[in-house]
Structures are given as C-alpha cells and as structure tokens.
Amino acid sequence: MKKASLILSFILFVLTSFSQTQRWSLTGNEEITWTINEDNIPHADHIEMSGRGISAWLQYEIDAESHAQISRTLVFPAFRTIPNDTHGSLMYTFMDKDLPRFFINHVSLKPTIYNGKFMGDHKGHANKVKLNGSLEIESTLELAIKKSKKDNEPKPDLNAPNEVLLKRKLFPSTDKPLFVEKFTYINNSGKPVLVTMEALHKEIQLDEATTVNGPHRIIESTINDGTYNLQPSDSVVFAVVYYALHAGQSIPKFDLVAEETSRKEKVAAICSELQLITPDSVLNTAFNFAKVRAIESIFDTRGGLMHAPGGLSYYAAIWANDQAEYANPFFAFSGDSVAAKSAMNSFRWFARYMNPEYKPIPSSIIAEGQSYWNGAGDRGDMAMIAYGASRFALAYGNVDSAKVVWPLIEWSLEYLQRQINTEGVVWSKSDELEGRFPAGDANLCTSSLYYEALISASMLGKSLGLPKWQTNAYTNQAKTLRKNIDKYFGSNVEGFDTYRYYKGNTVLRAWICIPLTVGIFERKDATINALFSPRLWTVDGLASQAGDKTFWDRSTLYALRGVLQAGATEKALDYLRYYSNRRLLGEHVPYPVEAYPEGNQRHLSAESALYCRIYTEGLFGIRPTGFNAFDCTPRLPKDWDQMALKHIHAFGNDFNISVKRIDEKLKITITGNDKVALEKIINNGETVSIKL
Structure with missing residues (x-):
C-alpha cells in the first residue's frame, strides 16, 4: 500500500510539474504575441530592455475592460547620483498621465480614472501585445457616435465601420540615453478623421547636490505633434521621446525612423x-x-x-x-x-x-x-x-x-x-x-x-x-x-x-x-x-x-x-x-x-x-x-533527426556544427567559409576533438 502511495505521489508530481497554461504564442523566430480576450484579462507583467545609454523597465497592464496602462521606469547608467554606489544610476518613472493629450475629431482620448473606473470619451480596447525587441500594444478605438438632435436629421449608420486602430511601440535607443514611444493611428472608420497629438516639452533638472558631475536633466518631448486629417485607410505617426542630458549639453534632434531601424537591426544582428x-x-x-x-x-x-x-x-x-x-x-x-x-x-x-x-x-x-x-x-x-x-x-x-x-x-x-x-x-x-x-x-x-x-x-x-x-x-x-x-x-x-x-x-x-x-x-x-x-x-x-x-x-x-x-x-x-x-x-x-x-x-x-x-x-x-x-559531445534527443548551431564565432573562426541521425549513430559536420572542416560518424555520447 505504501509503495502504491509513493508511486501515485510521484505521478501527481510529474503531472503537476509539466502542466502549465500558455498566455503567449509564437508569431516568429524573434516574436511572441498575446492575443487578448475576455478569458485572459486582467493581466500585468514587466519587462526590461536596454541600449548602450539607457535601460527601460516597463510595467504593462491590460485591465478587466481591456484598457492598456503602462509605467515606464527609465534608467540612465552613465548619469550618476549620490550616493554614487551600486544603485546610483539616474532613474525616473513616467506614467500614462504624463503623456501629451491625444484627440480624435477634437474629442480627448486621455485616459482618466474616476472612482476606480476607467473614464474616456472614446471606447478603447487592447487587442494584442507583442514582444520582439520592442513592446507593442495594438488597440481598437471606437469613435463616439454623434446622436441626431432633430427628427429630420439622418440617423447614423450603426453598422458602418467606426474604428481607429492604435499601434503603440516602445523601445530603447541602441546607442543614446534615449527611449522612444511611437504612436501610429490608422483610420479604419470609412470616413475622414481628425487625429491630434498636443505638443509637450517637459524638462526635469536634478539638484546638483544630488548628482555626480551634474546637474543632470531628463526631458520628455513630442515629435510630429499637431492635427492631421486622415482619409479612410490613412495613418499618422506621433512619438514621445524621453532622454537625459549632462550639464551643458544642448537639446539634440532625434531621427525617429533611424532610431527604430537601428533597434530592429541590432536585434536582427544578435539573432543572426x-x-x-x-x-x-x-x-x-x-x-x-x-x-x-x-x-x-x-x-x-x-x-x-x-x-x-x-x-x-x-x-x-x-x-x-x-x-x-x-x-x-x-x-x-x-x-x-x-x-x-x-x-x-x-x-x-x-x-x-x-x-x-x-x-x-x-x-x-x-x-x-x-x-x-x-x-x-x-x-x-x-x-x-x-x-x-x-x-x-x-x-x-x-x-x-x-x-x-x-x-x-x-x-x-x-x-x-x-x-x-x-x-x-x-x-x-x-x-x-x-x-x-x-x-x-x-x-x-x-x-x-x-x-x-x-x-x-x-x-x-x-x-x-x-x-x-x-x-x-x-x-x-x-x-x-x-x-x-x-x-x-x-x-x-x-x-x-x-x-x-x-x-x-x-x-x-x-x-x-x-x-x-x-x-x-x-x-x-x-x-x-x-x-x-x-x-x-x-x-x-x-x-x-x-x-x-x-x-x-x-x-x-x-x-x-x-x-x-x-x-x-x-x-x-x-x-x-x-x-x-x-x-x-x-x-x-x-x-x-x-x-x-x-x-x-x-x-x-x-x-x-x-x-x-x-x-x-x-x-x-x-x-x-x-x-x-x-x-x-553532441546530445541529440531521440525524437530529433538533426540539430545545428550556425555562425558560431569562437576559436578565431565563424563556423557551423550540424548533427544528424544516421541509423543508431550520429553524423557530425563542421563547416566554415563554405568548406567542410570535419565530417565524422560517431556513437551517441562520443566526444570528438576538433581543430579548426
């Protein structure tokens, strides 16, 4: 009886250990996607992403009504604060309330919370969240329908398309103390839509007594702000950038396309x-x-x-x-x-x-x-x-x-x-x-x-x-x-x-x-x-x-x-x-x-x-x-026919290792510069000594 109980306990342990839910799905070799539905919200998570001048810790949340909220804690490692110790990097947190106001047809999209409830003039619902070297959140904004005040005015077509798609993309600069938040509005409503981002420039200057070689400045600023008349299927791109400046540095100009391209290329280069x-x-x-x-x-x-x-x-x-x-x-x-x-x-x-x-x-x-x-x-x-x-x-x-x-x-x-x-x-x-x-x-x-x-x-x-x-x-x-x-x-x-x-x-x-x-x-x-x-x-x-x-x-x-x-x-x-x-x-x-x-x-x-x-x-x-x-010493699992590591940069070379199953043995092939350096049939678990 005791032995049976131990076996049952072990089986339950194994089943528990390997049973888990998957919120995300693969949508590419370098991308995962969370498709949002009423069964998987609310949910919150955090992720860190970095460049040579900045690290960004992002807390993102989709609430029970599928509204997205983001907190951005930005870290500038080369901007030192007092005490200048392990934790003495300049940090600042920006919330959604710190963003500029956005409008569609002159109606504010600014999310507000009143008595614990989300309040807004347009209904917005997050559809997807993607991670691919950036954080992307896609939301659908349902436009407010203007009700007719007189009986002889035409009634609105409630079945007509009435949506604007918002794609938000957040990523660090690869080489600057700069973080980018990009907003792309796409008019899917079937009629012209006015989209506005207000101009914003916020500058925070730290007290010189709290910094090393200060005073340091942190700036939040808009790019491409203004009002745009979007025809059906048209889109407009806005951006908010956050950056730090050392004492005496002048405010630079940033190329949004170049920054986004650089981040994509850096991620792609690492993965290649x-x-x-x-x-x-x-x-x-x-x-x-x-x-x-x-x-x-x-x-x-x-x-x-x-x-x-x-x-x-x-x-x-x-x-x-x-x-x-x-x-x-x-x-x-x-x-x-x-x-x-x-x-x-x-x-x-x-x-x-x-x-x-x-x-x-x-x-x-x-x-x-x-x-x-x-x-x-x-x-x-x-x-x-x-x-x-x-x-x-x-x-x-x-x-x-x-x-x-x-x-x-x-x-x-x-x-x-x-x-x-x-x-x-x-x-x-x-x-x-x-x-x-x-x-x-x-x-x-x-x-x-x-x-x-x-x-x-x-x-x-x-x-x-x-x-x-x-x-x-x-x-x-x-x-x-x-x-x-x-x-x-x-x-x-x-x-x-x-x-x-x-x-x-x-x-x-x-x-x-x-x-x-x-x-x-x-x-x-x-x-x-x-x-x-x-x-x-x-x-x-x-x-x-x-x-x-x-x-x-x-x-x-x-x-x-x-x-x-x-x-x-x-x-x-x-x-x-x-x-x-x-x-x-x-x-x-x-x-x-x-x-x-x-x-x-x-x-x-x-x-x-x-x-x-x-x-x-x-x-x-x-x-x-x-x-x-x-x-x-390759370890090819029994249900795999082959595996490979390509573009290994080691031992002074750029080379590949390929392992294939040949009956009960393994075929290991080492290639580099379009040449075969080694090709050998070995037993599973056998060690091969290789000289390039």
Missing part, C-alpha cells in the same frame, strides 16, 4: 549570429530572446563598455559571478564585438585589484569602475574570475586577448591555492547567494569552479607556450582537488548519494548540480534524481533549498546544462522544454529571471547568458581546449 536550429521552435525562439537580453544590457560608461545585470538596481558595475562567471564565457561565442569588448573590459577592471599580499579582489566593481563593493567578503570570487576568464580566453581564440587576461587568471589561481583548507578544498566566507542560505566555510560551488579553472588554465597556458612545470602543476592540483571534492562533499543527503553543499549540510541544495557542469560525474545518477525529485523541483524550476519557496533561476540553468553534459538527454530535454515554455510563453515572459520572492523575478541579463550556455555547452557539448580547438 550563433543560430540555434532544432525541431523545437519554442527552444529556438527562447534562445533568440535570451541572446538579445544577454547582449543588449551593455552600457557606455566612464570606464568603458560594461555589461551589467539590470533589474532597476545593477548598472555601470560588474560582479565576479554575473559577468566573469556567467556572461563572459558566452560572449566568446556570440559574434557580438561589443559583448566581447565588455568582457575584456571587465577582466581589466578586476585585474586592477591584484596585489602582492593576495588580499581578495572585490566581488563587485561599481560606479563606472570608480569604486567597489565587497560587503559579503570572499564569495569564492577568485574561483568565479579564474573560471570565467580562462573559458573566455580559450573560446575567444585571440592570443593577444589571452595574454591580457592571463596575469589575472594566474593571480586568482595562486590566491585559491592559498585558501585550500586542511581537508583539501577551498575556503570561502560565503557563495554568490551572499548568506541568504548557509554555505559553511567551504562550499561545493567554489571548489568545483576552482577545479574547472585549473583545467582550463592548464590548456590556456599550453596554448600560450608557458612552461610545462606550470601547466602540469595546474593539472595535478585539479586531480587532487577532484578527489578531495568527492571525499569532503560526497554524502548521502535525504536518501540520495549525492553531495552536501557544505560540512554539516543535511538538506538538499540546488547547487549540487555544479559538479556536473565541470565534468565531475562520479555521483551523476543520484544527483540528477535528487535535482528532479519533488524535494527540489518546483513549478518554477529548482528550489534553492529543499522545502523552501525561494528559487534562483541560475541554479536551474546550471542544472539543465549539467544534466545534458552528464548524458541524461531525454530527462534534461523534458525539463528544458517545460522551463522554456514557462519563461517564454507563460505568465511572466520572455526571459529567464533572477529570483523569487527577492526581486520579483527581475529579468537580469546574465541569467539569459546562462540559458544560452545550456545549448552551446550542454546540448552540443562544446568544451574549449585551445585557441582553435575544442571537444564536442
């Missing part, structure tokens, strides 16, 4: 490189969206190009985990030159804090590189930096870049070796969760990252022609550490022969997935079973700790990659599909998120880079081994 092609269109599209979020969040700062997480908190600053560990290894594959420059710049920033006493490098460098934050102490940051820098340098395939980052890698590895405790693993004060959950004096994550950093550094050192004694020392240290990781952390936790996260840990933790991502597979079966057990897996992915409601997407993203690397392809694919559908097409879309309840599931950008690495390092099993060499 490192293309994922699989039979699953949801995975392909989720990959495209994640690439955009990961790469767009790079800002021009006083200290150079800087990738930053975002989320209304983290700009013009870097972290050892978000940038060095999560995003930079992906940027080496992305084909985006700005992303690669930001990665190199982040390593230069960290390198400035190397010192002969081997005091730890700060966890975060903030305020455009002018200061730092180290409030949590050593979180294993040197392991994060050495891991990310060595992986990036190998994959990027540029000798000169590798020479720049090598001293940082070498210093970090020496620091870590000095932190080895009496039981042979790495001491650290905390981990990247900074004390939110216990991590002991030595945690599994830090030692695992150090292990991988030693292996990659040995390969990188050989590629740079460093002495054998040095590269061999790293290899030997890695071998010893691997044994100590199993001895120190290996444990039976809650019935699973997996890992304890720290000494004394008796509750399953999500970060038991980390060894899988660095090729430590001794306990892979029990670890995978523990990760996907009801103790850790929730409707939103992995709980940070068994029995707790808190989740951080980063652990789910690491786990999905690690499970693929460990060869449990079918199981990983089931959970990857579930997760991707939830994040791309569910209730909070379209990117991976940071955490919950902390941060209200912010769309931090480095998590999107981790999502992309599920495919490059997990599904295709790419492991850098030299400047122009890598190992490839």
Whole structure:
C-alpha cells in the first residue's frame, strides 16, 4: 500500500510539474504575441530592455475592460547620483498621465480614472501585445457616435465601420540615453478623421547636490505633434521621446525612423549570429530572446563598455559571478564585438585589484569602475574570475586577448591555492547567494569552479607556450582537488548519494548540480534524481533549498546544462522544454529571471547568458581546449533527426556544427567559409576533438 502511495505521489508530481497554461504564442523566430480576450484579462507583467545609454523597465497592464496602462521606469547608467554606489544610476518613472493629450475629431482620448473606473470619451480596447525587441500594444478605438438632435436629421449608420486602430511601440535607443514611444493611428472608420497629438516639452533638472558631475536633466518631448486629417485607410505617426542630458549639453534632434531601424537591426544582428536550429521552435525562439537580453544590457560608461545585470538596481558595475562567471564565457561565442569588448573590459577592471599580499579582489566593481563593493567578503570570487576568464580566453581564440587576461587568471589561481583548507578544498566566507542560505566555510560551488579553472588554465597556458612545470602543476592540483571534492562533499543527503553543499549540510541544495557542469560525474545518477525529485523541483524550476519557496533561476540553468553534459538527454530535454515554455510563453515572459520572492523575478541579463550556455555547452557539448580547438559531445534527443548551431564565432573562426541521425549513430559536420572542416560518424555520447 505504501509503495502504491509513493508511486501515485510521484505521478501527481510529474503531472503537476509539466502542466502549465500558455498566455503567449509564437508569431516568429524573434516574436511572441498575446492575443487578448475576455478569458485572459486582467493581466500585468514587466519587462526590461536596454541600449548602450539607457535601460527601460516597463510595467504593462491590460485591465478587466481591456484598457492598456503602462509605467515606464527609465534608467540612465552613465548619469550618476549620490550616493554614487551600486544603485546610483539616474532613474525616473513616467506614467500614462504624463503623456501629451491625444484627440480624435477634437474629442480627448486621455485616459482618466474616476472612482476606480476607467473614464474616456472614446471606447478603447487592447487587442494584442507583442514582444520582439520592442513592446507593442495594438488597440481598437471606437469613435463616439454623434446622436441626431432633430427628427429630420439622418440617423447614423450603426453598422458602418467606426474604428481607429492604435499601434503603440516602445523601445530603447541602441546607442543614446534615449527611449522612444511611437504612436501610429490608422483610420479604419470609412470616413475622414481628425487625429491630434498636443505638443509637450517637459524638462526635469536634478539638484546638483544630488548628482555626480551634474546637474543632470531628463526631458520628455513630442515629435510630429499637431492635427492631421486622415482619409479612410490613412495613418499618422506621433512619438514621445524621453532622454537625459549632462550639464551643458544642448537639446539634440532625434531621427525617429533611424532610431527604430537601428533597434530592429541590432536585434536582427544578435539573432543572426550563433543560430540555434532544432525541431523545437519554442527552444529556438527562447534562445533568440535570451541572446538579445544577454547582449543588449551593455552600457557606455566612464570606464568603458560594461555589461551589467539590470533589474532597476545593477548598472555601470560588474560582479565576479554575473559577468566573469556567467556572461563572459558566452560572449566568446556570440559574434557580438561589443559583448566581447565588455568582457575584456571587465577582466581589466578586476585585474586592477591584484596585489602582492593576495588580499581578495572585490566581488563587485561599481560606479563606472570608480569604486567597489565587497560587503559579503570572499564569495569564492577568485574561483568565479579564474573560471570565467580562462573559458573566455580559450573560446575567444585571440592570443593577444589571452595574454591580457592571463596575469589575472594566474593571480586568482595562486590566491585559491592559498585558501585550500586542511581537508583539501577551498575556503570561502560565503557563495554568490551572499548568506541568504548557509554555505559553511567551504562550499561545493567554489571548489568545483576552482577545479574547472585549473583545467582550463592548464590548456590556456599550453596554448600560450608557458612552461610545462606550470601547466602540469595546474593539472595535478585539479586531480587532487577532484578527489578531495568527492571525499569532503560526497554524502548521502535525504536518501540520495549525492553531495552536501557544505560540512554539516543535511538538506538538499540546488547547487549540487555544479559538479556536473565541470565534468565531475562520479555521483551523476543520484544527483540528477535528487535535482528532479519533488524535494527540489518546483513549478518554477529548482528550489534553492529543499522545502523552501525561494528559487534562483541560475541554479536551474546550471542544472539543465549539467544534466545534458552528464548524458541524461531525454530527462534534461523534458525539463528544458517545460522551463522554456514557462519563461517564454507563460505568465511572466520572455526571459529567464533572477529570483523569487527577492526581486520579483527581475529579468537580469546574465541569467539569459546562462540559458544560452545550456545549448552551446550542454546540448552540443562544446568544451574549449585551445585557441582553435575544442571537444564536442553532441546530445541529440531521440525524437530529433538533426540539430545545428550556425555562425558560431569562437576559436578565431565563424563556423557551423550540424548533427544528424544516421541509423543508431550520429553524423557530425563542421563547416566554415563554405568548406567542410570535419565530417565524422560517431556513437551517441562520443566526444570528438576538433581543430579548426
């Protein structure tokens, strides 16, 4: 009876885990659409989108009457406020009430709320919301029908077309501290219509005492304002722009068409490189969206190009985990030159804090590189930096870049070796969760990252022609550490022969997935079973700790990659599909998120880079081994005939990987410059060493 009950509980768990509603649908490789109807409103969500001078956090809502409302919180990372710390970016929120007034036939469209109810002279109903690198909301405006006052006046034709279509499009500038809100009115009424946008120019000047190098100004201004007589089927475009100016800067003129074109081209360029092609269109599209979020969040700062997480908190600053560990290894594959420059710049920033006493490098460098934050102490940051820098340098395939980052890698590895405790693993004060959950004096994550950093550094050192004694020392240290990781952390936790996260840990933790991502597979079966057990897996992915409601997407993203690397392809694919559908097409879309309840599931950008690495390092099993060499262990799911990654920009080349099923084997083909570099039949799970 007990066994039957356990089986039933597991079946119910699986059904619950993979059952979810989809609010959105795919309408292109780079677009999703929510078609609004009375059954799926009210609904509200938020999304962040960025350019090199601005980040915009948009809260959009469709209420029960299908009226659209938008709140725009604009962040200007290079405009600093006091205190000039992690959060010292200029921010300002604009609501719908701050918009200029719009009129149709001299009747105001300005939405107002009275006694909690929407009031307006024209009835407006939102029909669709689209996300495609911009936020688009399409609404139908029903024109007010003028009633005849006299019996001899003609009666209005109630069946005649009586609508104006409004398309709103919101997007950031690619290279300016500028945000654009475009309004397109299309006359579908069958008769001439007058459409008006009033002119508006609002300027906010911050007090110089609250700014750095101020005073800063924020301006809201209209473009193409005025009254237009639209014939049937005609349209008119208005715009409201929001921008920031430094002290002494004059008001510029903006080209609306050029700004919109630039944003479209930037999104298209990101999606055209490192293309994922699989039979699953949801995975392909989720990959495209994640690439955009990961790469767009790079800002021009006083200290150079800087990738930053975002989320209304983290700009013009870097972290050892978000940038060095999560995003930079992906940027080496992305084909985006700005992303690669930001990665190199982040390593230069960290390198400035190397010192002969081997005091730890700060966890975060903030305020455009002018200061730092180290409030949590050593979180294993040197392991994060050495891991990310060595992986990036190998994959990027540029000798000169590798020479720049090598001293940082070498210093970090020496620091870590000095932190080895009496039981042979790495001491650290905390981990990247900074004390939110216990991590002991030595945690599994830090030692695992150090292990991988030693292996990659040995390969990188050989590629740079460093002495054998040095590269061999790293290899030997890695071998010893691997044994100590199993001895120190290996444990039976809650019935699973997996890992304890720290000494004394008796509750399953999500970060038991980390060894899988660095090729430590001794306990892979029990670890995978523990990760996907009801103790850790929730409707939103992995709980940070068994029995707790808190989740951080980063652990789910690491786990999905690690499970693929460990060869449990079918199981990983089931959970990857579930997760991707939830994040791309569910209730909070379209990117991976940071955490919950902390941060209200912010769309931090480095998590999107981790999502992309599920495919490059997990599904295709790419492991850098030299400047122009890598190992490839493709994991083609059993119900797929083929998959491909096209325009991989890594190892000094632009190349493609194609994997096709040939009976019970796989055919792997590497092409570049219209030439076949390698074509080989392999067994499923076999590793191929490739030199370009």
